[in-house]
Amino acid sequence: MKRRKFDMAAAPGKTGRAVDERFQVATPLRQLLNKVFPDHWSFLLGEIALFSFIVLLLTGVFLTFFFEPAMTEVIYNGSYAPLRGTPMSAAYASTLDISFDVRGGLIMRQMHHWAALLFVGSIIVHMLRVFFTGAFRKPRETNWVIGVLLFWLGVVEGFAGYGLPDDGLSGTGLRIASALMMSIPVVGTWVTAAIFGGDFPGTIIVTRLYIAHVLLLPGILLALIAVHVGLVFKQKHTQWPGPGRTNSNVVGERMFPRYAIKQGGFFMVVFGMIALMGGLFQINPIWLFGPYEAWVVSAASQPDFYMMFLDGSTRLMPDWEIYIPIGDGYVIPPIFWPTVVLPGIMTVLVLAYPFIEARRLKDTRRHNLLQRPRDVPGRTAVGAMAIAFFMVLTLSGSNDVIADKFHISLNAMTWAGRIGLLVVPPVAYYITYRLCLGLQQHDREVLAHGVETGIIRRLPDGRFVEVHQPLGSGDGHGELPYAGWVVPKKMNRLGALGPAIRGFFYPIEKPAEAPVSPGHPEVESRTEQEIGSGR
Amino acid sequence: MSTHTAQPGHEQVDVNDPRLSRFDIVREGARRDDIEIVHYEPQVVPGSKAERRLVRTVAAMFLLTGLAATAFLVVYIWWPWQYEMGRGGDKFYTPLLGITLGIALLSVGFGILTWGKKLLPKEVSIQDRHEGVSTEDQRITGETMAYMAEELGVKRRPLLGVSLLAGLAPVGAVAAAPLVGGLISDPHKNNQLMTTGFAPRDGQKIRLIREDGRPIRPADVSAGGQITVFPGVEHGVSNRYADSPTLLIHLRDADAEQSRRNNEQVGHGNYMWGNFAAYSKICTHAGCPASLYEQQTNRLLCPCHQSQFLITDNAKPIFGPASRRLPQLPIEVDAEGYFVATSDYTETVGPDFWERP
Helix, strand or coil: CCCCCCCCCCHHHHHHHHHHHHHCCHHHHHHHHHCEECCCHHHHHHHHHHHHHHHHHHHHHHHHCCCCCCCCEEECCCCCHHHCCCEEEHHHHHHHHHHHCCCCHHHHHHHHHHHHHHHHHHHHHHHHHHHHCCCCCCCCHHHHHHHHHHHHHHHHHHHHHHHCCCEHHHHHHHHHHHHHHHCCCCCHHHHHHHHHCCCCCCCCHHHHHHHHHHHHHHHHHHHHHHHHHHHHHHHCCCECCCCCCCCCEEEEEEHHHHHHHHHHHHHHHHHHHHHHHHHHCCCCCHHHHCECCCCCCCCCCCCCHHHHHHHHHHHHCCCCCEEECCCCCEEECCCHHHHHHHHHHHHHHHHHHHHHHHHHCCCCCCCCECCCHHHCHHHHHHHHHHHHHHHHHHHHCCHHHHHHHCCCCHHHHHHHHHHHHHHHHHHHHHHHHHHHHHHHHHHHHHHHHCEEEEEEEECCCCCEEEEEECCCCCCCCCCCCCCCCCCCCCHHHHCCCCCCCCCCCHHHHCCCCCCCCCCCCCCCCCCCCCCCCCC | CCCCCCCCCCCCCCCCCCCCCHHHHHHHHHHHCCEEEEEEECCCCCCCHHHHHHHHHHHHHHHHHHHHHHHHHHHHHHCCCCCCCCCCHHHHHHHHHHHHHHHHHHHHHHHHHHHHHHHCCEEEEEEECCCCCCHHHHHHHHHHHHHHHHHHCCCCCHHHHHHHHHHHHHHHHHHHHHHHHHHCCCCCHHHCCCCCCCCCECCECEEEECCCCCECCHHHCCCCCEEEEEECCCCCCCHHHCCCCEEEEECCHHHHHHHHHHHHHCCCCCCCECCEEEEECECCCCCCECCEEECCCCEEECCCCCCEEEHHHCCEEEECCCCCCCCEECEEECCCCCEEECCCCCCCCCCCCCCCC
């Protein structure tokens, strides 16, 4: 047999040609490889959510192989001796089996739970980043709306998963969920009976939660995430203002290889952190809670952190029952307001915010440059107010634990929460607004007078003055306009002390229009175009 | 190629020109995508000490990954993992898996990051956003769609549109019907919202039993004590009767006296038996078991949302979000000396809802 000579060096080119002749991918592939992404640490918060979602899919698939989503009563006979002989649902028994009798099952369960917490947590932080920098403005309102939906889907998905093991804690959570569904006027009992298949707890809820948790909700999440990321691609990422950056360009790195490599490395780091947490930090030890029994609960039964604000609002609600004296009389129970109406209002306000702001400012332009929070005091203060509101509710969700650990009266905690919910947000608004104005003023001051050097000079007449290093040429007074980006305020930021800082802030302060590499002609910068944030 | 981003004097380069370096071609490709690579700076000099050090660092991280992953496998296969009570090596199984897997993933992650961030050239590229909206294109697409609508001619032939809608509406309903119809379940079937396991069966009053199934005599509960009781029916101690768990409280004399007086005021004169009173354990707020009984103040606290009920005053809510008192179970002692429920609860047990009478 005669072997044909195989030219190793020509193989990639040949393969490439063969592929392109069939699929015509050369041009779109080049565009993809070349796509420019701006870089900033705060742009990676959404990535954490994406990466933890991938970990959730991986660990979740593993768990489905061993979990039995049924409420059939079984007698436990597994390795965990304290519960042996206890009647429990098949769901709870199989979760115990995953924890004790499946090799490596416990770390998978714990990684799944930690990844879920990280997923929702990073969504929240990512949303705050988008809010405070004005990244939601036109043309990105659609992605803001999708993001808010993703947050709520994540919460519901998390709660559905939390309800699956049918342990003492999750059963109590489901009981409360059924109570808030019951409280909906007119249709409450019908909705509850439809979902639970009759009176609480029924025999089917775990099975229904399961299919929602592993198929319906992840399917919707996946689709929305695809659209979310796709829109970021299509609309191109926002960027901070800076040298050479305008509203109509993107300054950054091409996607391949460096940007993509950094993404891949970051995914591994997120994955590794989840693995560490899943192995080292115990979470949701269901074997300590026992199976769900309607008559057993213990103090300090807290839900996962993202549900605590709803728990808190329920605790703070006064006992205001609305009685409607028609016929036999109808009731709107107090639990309806904090668990159904309040989240509804919160969601609508958040969804509508981009449109409200655009309307208030009569702003129809497209914005691709981000704003520093201090430059938009009104929005920043509203955001701080929302955070304060959320934090008071979340803390109130664990007010019994706080009362216990710090020896405070429980009723005092409740009252503190009720009053705090009304007082703290406006205070947060005011303080934040003033802080923003102060920071703005300081930026202008440094631009006008220069950076404090720490050098005190004695004048001939005996006075002492501090020497300022002007940022502009000459004496620097009133020459430099504010460009919407960090104003250096320390001497070492100006390179006065030793080598310049590398890393974190390095690419931002490096002037973009100074090509160093040999053989590449100087490019004219386009700084004459708009640099400001477009307000 | 849009004109406003092309660099002045920039003409398309002949990529087959043999004098071009590979980077020149890359740069030309970027230009065709309206990207200008304005800054491209190698971070390390090839063959320098710094480069060799970085390469060693990255390689060490990758090798550490291999080591940690192997350690994971070793632990996974040979470490004792079967759960045993008390202290034992198996308690370290999951932490060891976490540490080894975590180190493996973190070091490959940081290795890749170091490779990308330190060894690859730094660059700054500028890409045009191309957000210019072409009103001409908008008009063309709009006209095209309008033309298509015209061709369909719904405006001229309105019957088509109306009949299509009339035909599709029921189809939509057909899609929804099986789901809604399958899920729907009458919440008032067998009066299930208003009855508990204590409803007398065949004229037979239902006994109060403990969690282990034994009936209860008055002597079993000391003064000031309380016990959770269940209906003495099949599966009475299970989630099938999730609304039935009841707290049987043996009040002290003075408290019992006060309770009886308050009972009479709401028409529950004979609900207590001696100094014993029985109240539903299911909170009227969200349905958690209100199970923390404070003997000194006769308050019952629900640990879920901290509603507090005053037992001596008909279990009236005195703090927290609950708005309705805990229903009281009328009790007596049968001929054999065991507690029975005189009748079912006379008020709705559990969380409130719209049509509660």
